[in-house]
Each structure stands twice: as C-alpha cells, then as structure tokens.
Amino acid sequence: MRAETLPTLRRALRDHxxxxxxxxxxxxxxxxxxMSFWPTMGAAMLDALEGMPEGLMAAMGYDRIGSAAGYLExxxxxxxxxxxxxxxxxxxxxxxxxxxxxxxxLELDLAAPIARGRLYLERLAALWLLVVGLVAxxxxxxxxxxxxxxxxxLVPNVLITGLGLALLVGGFATLAFxxxxxxxxxxxxxxxxxxxxxxxxxxxxVANAADVEVFAALSPFSWFLVPDPLANGFDLxxxxxxxxxxxxxxxxxxxxxxxxxxxx
Amino acid sequence: xxxxxxxxxxxxxxxxRTRALxxxxxxxxxxxxxxxxxxxxxxxxxxIRVLMDLLRPTAGEATVFGVAPAxxxxxxxxxxxxxxxxxxxxxxxxGREQLEHLAALRGGRGRERIDALAERFALDxxxxxxxxxxxxxxxxxxxxxxxxxxxxxxxxEPTSGLDPLLQHEFLQLVRETAARGATVFMSSHVxxxxxxxxxxxxxxxxxxxxxxxxxxxxxxxxxxxxxxxxAEVPELAPFAALExxxxxRVQDTTLHCLLHGEPDALLxxxxxxxxxxxxxxxxxxxxxxxxxxxxxPNGVNAVREVDHAR
Numbered sequence: 001m002r003a004e005t006l007p008t009l010r011r012a013l014r015d016h017x018x019x020x021x022x023x024x025x026x027x028x029x030x031x032x033x034x035m036s037f038w039p040t041m042g043a044a045m046l047d048a049l050e051g052m053p054e055g056l057m058a059a060m061g062y063d064r065i066g067s068a069a070g071y072l073e074x075x076x077x078x079x080x081x082x083x084x085x086x087x088x089x090x091x092x093x094x095x096x097x098x099x100x101x102x103x104x105x106l107e108l109d110l111a112a113p114i115a116r117g118r119l120y121l122e123r124l125a126a127l128w129l130l131v132v133g134l135v136a137x138x139x140x141x142x143x144x145x146x147x148x149x150x151x152x153x154l155v156p157n158v159l160i161t162g163l164g165l166a167l168l169v170g171g172f173a174t175l176a177f178x179x180x181x182x183x184x185x186x187x188x189x190x191x192x193x194x195x196x197x198x199x200x201x202x203x204x205x206v207a208n209a210a211d212v213e214v215f216a217a218l219s220p221f222s223w224f225l226v227p228d229p230l231a232n233g234f235d236l237x238x239x240x241x242x243x244x245x246x247x248x249x250x251x252x253x254x255x256x257x258x259x260x261x262x263x264x
Numbered sequence: 265x266x267x268x269x270x271x272x273x274x275x276x277x278x279x280x281r282t283r284a285l286x287x288x289x290x291x292x293x294x295x296x297x298x299x300x301x302x303x304x305x306x307x308x309x310x311x312i313r314v315l316m317d318l319l320r321p322t323a324g325e326a327t328v329f330g331v332a333p334a335x336x337x338x339x340x341x342x343x344x345x346x347x348x349x350x351x352x353x354x355x356x357x358x359g360r361e362q363l364e365h366l367a368a369l370r371g372g373r374g375r376e377r378i379d380a381l382a383e384r385f386a387l388d389x390x391x392x393x394x395x396x397x398x399x400x401x402x403x404x405x406x407x408x409x410x411x412x413x414x415x416x417x418x419x420x421e422p423t424s425g426l427d428p429l430l431q432h433e434f435l436q437l438v439r440e441t442a443a444r445g446a447t448v449f450m451s452s453h454v455x456x457x458x459x460x461x462x463x464x465x466x467x468x469x470x471x472x473x474x475x476x477x478x479x480x481x482x483x484x485x486x487x488x489x490x491x492x493x494x495a496e497v498p499e500l501a502p503f504a505a506l507e508x509x510x511x512x513r514v515q516d517t518t519l520h521c522l523l524h525g526e527p528d529a530l531l532x533x534x535x536x537x538x539x540x541x542x543x544x545x546x547x548x549x550x551x552x553x554x555x556x557x558x559x560x561p562n563g564v565n566a567v568r569e570v571d572h573a574r
Binding site: 259260261 | 313316318319338339341342348350353354356365368370371408
C-alpha cells in the first residue's frame with residue numbers, strides 16, 4: 001500500500017499502536033490468569049458461594065458459575081472483558097475527534113483536502129480496528145485457555161461471543177466517538193457514554209436479580225449475554241440489537257460533524 | 265474582469281450571542297500579497313477560518329476562487345496552503361512524521377519540498393513536536409503551508425514566534441511565492457510585519473473592514489507626528505490653517521501637529537522662521553487603529569470615499 005492511501009486511518013492506527021499492544025497483552029494475561037483458577041476452584045466455587053443470597057448470586061451471574069461456561073461468562077464476558085474494553089473504547093472514541101479538536105491538532109487535518117465525512121469514517125474505522133484487535137486478544141486467550149484448563153466450551157461459540165463483545169464495546173465506543181464529533185467536547189462524550197454504560201450494566205444486574213424484563217430489554221449487556229452465546233451460539237436478534245447502537249450513532253454523529261463549526 | 269481570489273460580502277459570524285464578524289466586505293485579487301491588519305479579537309482568525317471552511321458563516325457570503333468554502337470542499341482546499349494562528353499538532357510525533365502525514369493528505373504533494381524548506385528555516389525534523397520551542401513549531405507550520413506550492417496562501421499571524429532573522433527569511437519566501445504568481449493573504453496585528461511585502465492592506469476592527477488601501481496610502485493617511493522647535497514662540501494660526509495639518513498646538517517654542525500627505529506646505533511655512541530642531545515620526549498602527557476607531561479622517565468616512573473612488 002502506498003502511503004497516500006487512507007492516510008487518516010493509517011495515522012490513527014499508528015498513533016495508538018503502542019497502546020494497543022500493551023492493552024492486548026494485559027487483557028490476554030488477565031483472561032488466562034482467571035481461567036487458570038477454574039480446574040482447582042471450579043468445584044470449590046459452588047460450595048463457597050452456597051451461603052450467598054440468591055438475588056446477589058443472580059445479579060453477579062454467579063448462579064451458573066458452577067459450569068465452565070458459566071464461570072467464563074461471569075468473569076470474562078460479564079465483568080472483566082466489557083469493563084476493561086469499555087474503558088479503552090469509550091476513552092479512545094471520545095479522543096479521536098473531540099479530544100484532538102480540543103487540543104487543536106484536528107485543525108490542520110480539516111484544512112487539508114479531505115472531506116469531513118471522510119475523516120470521520122477513516123477515524124471510526126481505526127477505532128473499530130483497535131477495538132476488534134483487543135477483543136481478538138481476549139478471544140485468543142480464551143481459546144488458549146480452553147484446552148489448557150479443560151473448559152470444554154465450543155470454539156465456534158467462543159468466536160460468536162467474541163463478535164457480541166466486539167459489537168457491545170464497539171457500539172459504546174462509536175457512541176462516544178459520534179457524540180464527541182457532534183459536540184466537539186471530549187468530556188461530554190466521555191461522561192455521557194460512560195454514564196450510559198454504567199446504567200446499562202446496572203440494569204442487567206437488576207434484571208438478573210429481580211427478573212425485570214424492562215431492564216433487560218434496555219441493557220445492551222443483557223442483549224449480549226441473555227441469549228447465552230457460549231452455550232447456544234449465534235442469536236440474530238440480539239446481534240442486530242447490538243449492531244444497531246453503531247448503526248444509529250455513527251450516521252447521526254457525521255451528520256452533525258459535517259455541519260458544525262470547528263471549535264477554537 | 266477576473267474573479268477575486270477571495271471575496272466576502274456582508275459576512276456575519278456569531279458565536280452564540282457574540283458577533284465576531286459584522287458584515288465583512290473583502291476582495292483580494294489574483295497575485296496580490298494582501299495584508300489583513302487588526303488588533304487581537306477584531307475578527308481576523310474568524311474570517312480566515314471561514315475561508316478554510318472550519319467555521320460556517322451566520323449570514324452573508326464568502327467565496328474562494330469563486331466558490332463557497334463548504335461547496336468547494338477538498339478540491340478547493342487542495343489549492344490553498346493554510347497556517348493557523350495558534351498552531352497545534354499532535355505532540356508525540358516528530359516534525360517529519362507530521363509533515364509526511366499532511367503531505368499524504370494531499371496525495372503526496374509537497375513531500376519532496378519538506379527537506380529543502382526545513383533546511384532553509386533550520387528546522388530539526390527528527391525531534392518530537394512536543395520538544396520544540398514555539399518558534400520551531402511555527403516553522404513546522406510554515407513548511408506545511410508552503411510545501412505543496414499552493415495557488416493561495418492563507419496565513420494567520422505567520423511571523424509570530426519567529427525571530428527577526430527568520431521573519432526576514434519568511435518574508436523572502438512570501439515574495440518568491442508571489443513572484444511565481446500565487447496570492448498571499450496574511451494577517452497581523454502589526455502593520456510593520458506586512459508592510460514590506462503587502463501590496464494592499466485591509467484594516468479590520470470589531471468585525472468590519474474599516475479601511476482598504478496600499479501600504480503607502482495607509483501610511484500617508486495615517487500621517488506623521490511632527491514637532492518643530494523654533495528660536496522664538498511661533499504663531500499658531502497660520503500653521504493650524506494649513507490643509508495638511510491637524511491637531512496643531514504650540515508648547516513653549518515648539519509646534520506639535522499631525523501631518524497628512526505631503527509635508528511641502530508645512531516646511532515652506534516653517535522655513536520663514538528659524539527652525540532649531542525638528543522630528544517627524546510615522547504614526548504606528550495602534551495610533552491608526554485609535555484614529556479609525558474614533559471615526560477620524562482615516563476612519564469609516566474615509567473608507568466610504570475609497571469605496572466610491574473605486
């Protein structure tokens with residue numbers, strides 16, 4: 001590829017390359033570390049959790065923790081994975097347009113012969129590539145752990161769950177990116193979307209504990225995990241719901257970004 | 265008639281309830297070096313950012329090469345080199361990385377001139393931009409604005425941060441650029457910085473153009489402060505009656521006045537007496553701004569006369 005093709009995308013990737021490697025290594029290590037507890041603690045876990053209130057068990061997703069898939073879901077896909085990836089994705093999303101606009105470094109790019117919509121799309125693509133890269137690191141760590149610690153989960157289902165995780169994290173990251181591009185304010189994008197993510201996460205906990213349909217219907221975390229992709233594989237409706245976050249946020253963000261003034 | 269390279273008509277830009285541009289009329293002809301002078305906050309950067317399609321006008325129109333900036337899009341910006349007033353670049357990258365990136369955004373145009381321009385301004389391309397001084401960062405901005413040899417250069421306070429030697433080198437670059445036929449539009453809050461290169465100058469104040477003239481014309485109308493010290497106390501009335509003299513007053517044996525246009529009449533009148541000392545000082549631009557602001561002889565009324573004369 002010549003240096004002239006997709007310069008904005010390439011630049012965004014290059015700027016965040018080093019951060020990506022560190023994050024990927026850390027996420028993979030944490031995943032393998034927690035999975036390594038399974039053979040020794042799997043059985044003991046159930047006993048240990050015996051005395052806990054049922055509601056709390058359900059809220060934390062520990063009611064199914066006695067199975068390998070349940071343990072994997074509760075620890076990696078229900079807690080560590082989304083939380084750490086969202087910290088990365090939302091932070092990066094808010095920075096890619098709004099952050100660079102606030103520090104002034106977007107100005108020369110926008111004064112160059114590149115359309116705003118094109119810049120938006122290339123940076124959004126870079127955001128997705130980085131998020132997908134990290135999800136791939138987690139997925140790889142799970143696939144490596146699977147035979148190592150005798151988890152017994154199906155490989156296709158791990159990949160499908162990875163897809164769900166990517167859509168969930170990519171969706172929130174896109175939301176932060178789009179809101180930042182629409183407003184030009186990084187803190188607004190960061191605060192609002194982090195808040196939404198926390199609310200969504202709490203909703204899923206409440207929905208699990210009290211079995212409230214409304215909360216489950218409103219929480220992207222529920223969209224991701226309620227169909228139990230590790231056990232059941234692909235679910236079209238929930239996948240479409242997760243993809244809808246991006247499909248709605250991305251066009252709205254670019255619509256506003258193309259029309260507004262660049263902040264000084 | 266040729267299309268002006270830059271043209272604005274009744275350009276208005278509001279930031280919320282603040283009016284930054286209040287009906288700006290401007291025309292820059294092809295091949296001109298055009299100075300855009302005004303105090304800080306007068307609307308210089310706002311005008312320039314509208315031309316670069318970074319801001320969208322509230323009302324009125326602006327065109328560059330006959331096209332509105334938003335309609336012209338990337339193909340219009342490909343013809344322009346832009347130096348922002350407050351240059352910010354990603355801090356972690358080196359000067360070369362940033363310049364290569366900006367060249368890539370232009371399809372590679374200008375890449376081959378990076379080294380020559382950097383050498384000319386003694387810019388170290390291998391250092392991270394974060395580690396550069398303000399002046400060196402400004403050099404990065406100068407290189408990226410000129411490297412692709414654009415037809416139009418839009419330069420916002422280009423000499424700020426450059427030391428006198430580099431200012432000189434920069435102005436030389438502007439002259440060369442004009443010599444190959446490009447148009448240069450450069451802002452400054454100091455007339456001194458543009459007067460040696462600019463063909464014409466527009467003065468902006470509170471979002472409006474209050475004066476457009478050649479540098480020489482501007483100087484002449486700005487006038488000189490003249491002090492003539494005589495051997496004896498002079499009579500005020502004949503001096504005050506001269507058409508070219510304003511604000512005449514006598515203090516001890518010295519006549520102070522503001523001179524517009526040719527000094528001939530004043531000197532001939534003074535020569536009837538014994539002159540023991542004299543000074544004549546060009547008004548600097550701040551004085552001119554004040555004069556313009558007060559609506560004095562160089563002010564808004566004079567602009568109308570200029571407009572009618574054209």
